[in-house]
Amino acid sequence: MSCRILLLVPDGVGVRNFVLGPFLRTALKRLGPHGEIHILHGIPPALLPDYRAGVGASVHWHALAPFEDSRLAVIQRNSLAYAQMYWVDTHAMRITRDRPVRGPLRSRVALRFAKALGRAAATPQGIRVLDRWHCATATRAPAVAHYRKLFEEIRPDVLFCSHQRPPEILAPVLAARKLEIPTATFIFSWDNLTSKGRIAAPFGHYLVWSDLMHSEIRKYYPDVPANRIHVVGTPQFDPYGDLSLLWSRQEFFERIGADPARPLICYSGGDPGNAPQDPLHLTVLMDQIRSGEIAHRPQVLLRPMPVDDGKRYAGVRSKYPELIYAPADWVQSESGYHAAAMPRAGDVQFLANLTRHADLNVNFASTMTLDFGLHDRPVVNVAFDVNEQWYGLPLFDYIRRFEHYRCVYDLGAARFARSREELALHVNAYLDNPALDREGRRKLVELQTGAPVGCSTGLVIDALQSVAARVPEKVAVGV
Numbered sequence: 001m002s003c004r005i006l007l008l009v010p011d012g013v014g015v016r017n018f019v020l021g022p023f024l025r026t027a028l029k030r031l032g033p034h035g036e037i038h039i040l041h042g043i044p045p046a047l048l049p050d051y052r053a054g055v056g057a058s059v060h061w062h063a064l065a066p067f068e069d070s071r072l073a074v075i076q077r078n079s080l081a082y083a084q085m086y087w088v089d090t091h092a093m094r095i096t097r098d099r100p101v102r103g104p105l106r107s108r109v110a111l112r113f114a115k116a117l118g119r120a121a122a123t124p125q126g127i128r129v130l131d132r133w134h135c136a137t138a139t140r141a142p143a144v145a146h147y148r149k150l151f152e153e154i155r156p157d158v159l160f161c162s163h164q165r166p167p168e169i170l171a172p173v174l175a176a177r178k179l180e181i182p183t184a185t186f187i188f189s190w191d192n193l194t195s196k197g198r199i200a201a202p203f204g205h206y207l208v209w210s211d212l213m214h215s216e217i218r219k220y221y222p223d224v225p226a227n228r229i230h231v232v233g234t235p236q237f238d239p240y241g242d243l244s245l246l247w248s249r250q251e252f253f254e255r256i257g258a259d260p261a262r263p264l265i266c267y268s269g270g271d272p273g274n275a276p277q278d279p280l281h282l283t284v285l286m287d288q289i290r291s292g293e294i295a296h297r298p299q300v301l302l303r304p305m306p307v308d309d310g311k312r313y314a315g316v317r318s319k320y321p322e323l324i325y326a327p328a329d330w331v332q333s334e335s336g337y338h339a340a341a342m343p344r345a346g347d348v349q350f351l352a353n354l355t356r357h358a359d360l361n362v363n364f365a366s367t368m369t370l371d372f373g374l375h376d377r378p379v380v381n382v383a384f385d386v387n388e389q390w391y392g393l394p395l396f397d398y399i400r401r402f403e404h405y406r407c408v409y410d411l412g413a414a415r416f417a418r419s420r421e422e423l424a425l426h427v428n429a430y431l432d433n434p435a436l437d438r439e440g441r442r443k444l445v446e447l448q449t450g451a452p453v454g455c456s457t458g459l460v461i462d463a464l465q466s467v468a469a470r471v472p473e474k475v476a477v478g479v
Helices: 012-020 023-031 048-052 071-088 091-097 105-120 124-138 142-154 167-178 211-220 235-241 249-256 278-291 311-319 345-357 368-374 395-400 406-410 420-432 438-448 456-469
Strands: 004-009 036-041 059-063 158-161 183-186 205-208 229-231 264-268 299-303 330-332 341-343 360-363 379-382 415-417
Touching: 004 012, 004 142, 004 167, 012 023, 012 048, 012 235, 012 341, 012 345, 023 036, 023 456, 048 059, 059 142, 071 091, 071 105, 071 124, 105 124, 124 167, 142 167, 158 167, 158 456, 167 183, 183 456, 205 211, 205 456, 211 229, 229 456, 235 345, 235 368, 235 456, 249 345, 264 278, 264 345, 264 368, 278 299, 278 311, 278 420, 299 311, 341 345, 345 368, 360 368, 360 420, 368 379, 368 438, 379 420, 395 406, 406 438, 415 420
Parallel strands: 004 036, 004 158, 036 059, 158 183, 183 205, 205 229, 264 299, 264 360, 360 379, 379 415
Antiparallel strands: 330 341
8 A cells, every 4th residue: 555654753762763774665665656755853964864875765854843842831741741650650750750850940940830730630531631731732833833834745644753752743743633644653662651751742543562562551541542552563673683784703703802702791881860880880890800700701892872972981991991892873962862862874783783792781770681682692680789779779679660670570581680799690600501591581572572573664564554544533632
């Protein structure tokens, strides 16, 4: 079926999943000779030529309009986020909502008001009222009129958003609704529904990773009918099934300057705000390797999170020059700001090879547990405080309170190092026998990913074609 898809890509994660991966090429083949893809994006102009190269004339690029929110809309949006967090009341949401309110006096007053309003409206009915009020305000923004005019020219059959949280997606979604264009969004990470705030716009359809995420949408967004939730896996893992991206172990080790005859441990850094002890944990690991407490003379490669500029690891790198430093190949236009970080194509290929050829991963409760689990690579989670309790309770207890990550422990998919001694013990055990906990890793991957590696892109396209073919349906505000 010929179809015109409008792909809304507000950030670098969407670029990684739907621009650099196989989505564009596969979609154009499947959409037929009259199919088109229009991309509404926030990509910096200097990087756009790199992403346009090789995708052909059937992909059309449109920059997002500057995002401006009125003071009232900001209060409404924050109230919705707080209402969701008070109603759902997960551990992660409690952490976020209970953070001290800081900033200029006017901002603090507005945020405290939004928090109080959200707390008062923390029921499905109250959230529905807040959402209607917010959408009514946001519809009057000039950006909505801008997008309506653009969409009347493009005439898309479906608007598909790659990320459900950035506030700048609301205006184009409201414009599409006014024109009765079906809308859908992708829930981009396994923790988003239990650890983040409110979905930023009232979409008609939701594409999710797994049956587990399907049940979470039904639980936390009860106005969404089950037939508007589509289980498609996640395209971020599809490159792992692309054999054309893979190097041999010998070539990969040559590229990173390592010895292929020795084991390789990848230390995956987390978000600096959520994993502040990463440099300390890495120091403990390097000490144990130097002292021989960890056997087999493993090499360690440090890969900071894409939004981390890596400066916090300077002391570790200076002390341990043998540490291999491999920062993610993302362009940081604003340090620490997730949406502004943009990936380069080479990073997708490098990560596909790193997760395949590293013998072991160490991280602090990261999504990388899934990345390495997909390759049946063992994972050790650091779950001890180095100097003092950072979060007011033991780190292991802190990690286990996160709803999305609890299954990692319950399924035995990774080993949790609750002390320095356990870190060495678990690393040695996995280096001696990489098959340990294989069944737990398999169960975790099966639970969290609803499609085999390499199949998600096709399922996303099938879902979008199905959504585009439906008779326009009214979307319940409040979802």
